[in-house]
Amino acid sequence: MSNIHPQTLRVQWTMTPRTEPQPWLHCSRCRGPRGFRSSGRIRLNANGRRVDAWLVYRCADCDGTWNRPIVERRAVGTLDREYLRALQSNDPTLVRTLAFDVAALKRWTDRMQEFDDVLVTQCVLEEPRRMPVLRLEIECRVPHPIGLRTDRLLASELRLSRSAVRRMAKAGMIRTVPEGADLRRLVRDGMQVVVETAQAVPSVCFTQ
Ligand SMILES: [Zn+2]
Structure with missing residues (x-):
């Protein structure tokens, strides 16, 4: 120029x-649509050779949880070691990246509060x-x-x-x-x- x-x-x-965007989902405890907040915690389940991981969300009203799938039935060997370590340690950078990934969240809801x-x-x-x-x-x-x-x-x-x-x-x-x-x-x-x-x-x- x-x-x-x-x-x-x-x-x-x-x-x-x-502030992280809040996906709106049906809360089974409140029995209605509610905004959910990331708890910053990742739940990991290694079952034999398969790994599942979820980012745990909490209902803004009742504290009820929603486990957002991050890794689904992936073979352990196909996961990057660093990534696996980040999942295991609730790495704040990873958690933040996931929580702000609106495109990925749209898989579960179209209603997003930004x-x-x-x-x-x-x-x-x-x-x-x-x-x-x-x-x-x-x-x-x-x-x-x-x-x-x-x-x-x-x-x-x-x-x-x-x-x-x-x-x-x-x-x-x-x-x-x-x-x-x-x-x-x-x-x-x-x-x-x-x-x-x-x-x-x-x-x-x-x-x-
Ligand atoms: Zn609730």
Whole structure:
């Protein structure tokens, strides 16, 4: 991007969800649909040459359990040793990866509750060639799905009210690349947002 406005600051915002998505399933104790939370514990059963592993979930209301199959009747020899060790030790990284794997969870339910409490890490991709900054280009990285709307993200990170964000979007001062994405939709990986103002973008907007 050599022909960009000299007063452009290019940043990358990486959004990391703080709360794991909750699959909604029928709870046999509550006798109704409930959100389930990962307990962080993996149950492993090695029966002869076969291995089964489940990530244990708990009903958010009654603490009833749901064992989510992770490994099903796999021959011991076909499992990677490191992976097996991670399963045996409730490895937190593995547990977290599994708990955030919405695509895999969809095998059991289509109803997923995603949360909007995310940690936003900002990094500068390209400094402006001239100050003050009049144009901010934001590249969104969302490694795990989040339940955060784009307008809410912009409002909180740019310290604006949501009505101000809406007004700026209407005036073409905030837009997405490619254009036309609905700011009320959830932030997606790879999304780009351009903010252009007549006044300088305050530095508080892009520094931690
Ligand atoms: Zn329950």
